[in-house]
Amino acid sequence: MKRGFLNSAKAQKQQLYPAASSSHDTAEASPPSQELESMYKARYGKVENRGKLGLPEGYTPSNIPMSDMQPNGVYKDHIVNGLIFTTLHHASDPAGNHNTELLVEGSTKQKIFSTPGFLKPVPKPSGQPCYVIRSTPDMGLGCFVTRAIEAGETIFAERPLLVAPRSCRVQRGPQLLAQYGIHQGNLVVLAEWEKMLEVAVARMTEENRKALMSLANNHTEDGSGPILGIVRTNAYTSVDIFDGPVKLANNANLYSAILKIGSRLNHSCRGNVTYDFDLASFSYIFKAEKDIAAGEQLFYSYCDLNVPASVRKSQLAPYGVVCKCLSCINATPASDKIRTEFEQRVKDSPKWVTNARANIRLALKLRQDMIDEGLEGTTEYACCLQVLCGMYMLMGETVKFQRIKDEFNKYNRLAKLQAAF
Numbered sequence: 001m002k003r004g005f006l007n008s009a010k011a012q013k014q015q016l017y018p019a020a021s022s023s024h025d026t027a028e029a030s031p032p033s034q035e036l037e038s039m040y041k042a043r044y045g046k047v048e049n050r051g052k053l054g055l056p057e058g059y060t061p062s063n064i065p066m067s068d069m070q071p072n073g074v075y076k077d078h079i080v081n082g083l084i085f086t087t088l089h090h091a092s093d094p095a096g097n098h099n100t101e102l103l104v105e106g107s108t109k110q111k112i113f114s115t116p117g118f119l120k121p122v123p124k125p126s127g128q129p130c131y132v133i134r135s136t137p138d139m140g141l142g143c144f145v146t147r148a149i150e151a152g153e154t155i156f157a158e159r160p161l162l163v164a165p166r167s168c169r170v171q172r173g174p175q176l177l178a179q180y181g182i183h184q185g186n187l188v189v190l191a192e193w194e195k196m197l198e199v200a201v202a203r204m205t206e207e208n209r210k211a212l213m214s215l216a217n218n219h220t221e222d223g224s225g226p227i228l229g230i231v232r233t234n235a236y237t238s239v240d241i242f243d244g245p246v247k248l249a250n251n252a253n254l255y256s257a258i259l260k261i262g263s264r265l266n267h268s269c270r271g272n273v274t275y276d277f278d279l280a281s282f283s284y285i286f287k288a289e290k291d292i293a294a295g296e297q298l299f300y301s302y303c304d305l306n307v308p309a310s311v312r313k314s315q316l317a318p319y320g321v322v323c324k325c326l327s328c329i330n331a332t333p334a335s336d337k338i339r340t341e342f343e344q345r346v347k348d349s350p351k352w353v354t355n356a357r358a359n360i361r362l363a364l365k366l367r368q369d370m371i372d373e374g375l376e377g378t379t380e381y382a383c384c385l386q387v388l389c390g391m392y393m394l395m396g397e398t399v400k401f402q403r404i405k406d407e408f409n410k411y412n413r414l415a416k417l418q419a420a421f
């Protein structure tokens with residue numbers, strides 16, 4: 001998942017970038033090449049987009065035809081620029097408020113719909129509903145749990161409101177850039193892509209449209225339209241949905257998903273939630289990475305976990321997030337060192353087992369460092385516990401072994417390591 005998976009253990013929200021089409025076949029709005037991607041990293045923050053630095057004089061966005069509605073009130077599939085507007089209907093909700101709007105290449109739609117077992121029901125959460133969306137003092141709305149949750153529990157699962165290409169696939173992208181130059185061409189690409197997104201959003205039920213349009217938008221000054229701004233702020237990248245036979249190295253053939261609940265999760269570098277995407281049920285399944293106390297907010301990490309605070313800060317800038325988690329507020333060279341070295345220390349730790357008595361301190365220190373940085377949700381933490389179990393077993397420390405084994409079993413619900421004890 002993540003979001004790129006800068007961090008192997010988590011997926012991260014990845015910002016979109018406007019990009020233009022290459023000139024292949026009839027799909028004029030195909031994913032951008034690596035070269036174009038590097039040319040067109042979408043800007044964020046305040047980008048001058050008025051006057052001479054605004055949209056080119058005389059340019060008017062393309063007129064994208066709206067979808068036709070059938071007599072039964074359902075929109076017809078509709079192709080524009082090589083992409084199909086289509087709806088994934090939710091069988092048990094005739095009102096359509098659990099539908100997903102898709103904007104995908106035809107072959108990708110076919111691939112999705114021919115997934116074995118498609119379309120399975122959305123997985124059920126463990127136990128009773130246990131979350132609520134409410135306001136926070138400094139992060140807008142957030143998602144909070146209403147009862148204690150154990151690591152590994154499914155908190156909620158949902159289908160997306162909208163799935164669309166991760167890159168802005170506009171018609172004649174390279175020509176627009178050549179015609180208007182990088183700055184204005186970039187604004188034109190954003191404006192053209194907004195028109196496409198408008199059609200997808202117009203197909204939604206009023207309730208879903210309201211849910212999408214009420215999400216945060218941290219891209220109000222960079223030339224993104226209102227829908228694209230929301231998409232750039234809230235999208236999850238789905239690595240399981242992509243055009244063609246393989247994922248491109250620049251991730252440009254992947255898709256983004258906007259979720260009703262999942263997109264409400266705020267960021268922390270000490271996250272307590274992770275997700276899986278299940279193609280057969282077309283669902284995002286959110287699970288607790290740690291034990292979560294009743295009333296706590298759910299946090300998902302949008303950035304890499306294995307980098308210093310300064311790098312996390314720059315990775316979060318495109319989302320407009322300034323993280324105030326304990327790890328960022330209290331960042332020191334020592335905490336940065338824990339972040340950059342914990343993966344290697346975990347990799348080295350199996351060597352410690354052969355001389356358990358001498359090395360037990362190393363393993364306990366590693367565990368404590370990861371707890372201090374809020375990294376218990378990582379696979380590496382489960383690996384560390386596994387090593388500790390092995391050491392205590394060899395040392396004949398049965399009580400300590402059992403205590404760590406219980407903890408390992410809890411975290412291993414997500415890590416799913418093969419345990420030898």
Ligand SMILES: [Zn+2]
Pocket residue numbers: 268269270312323324325326327328329
């Ligand atoms: Zn942080």
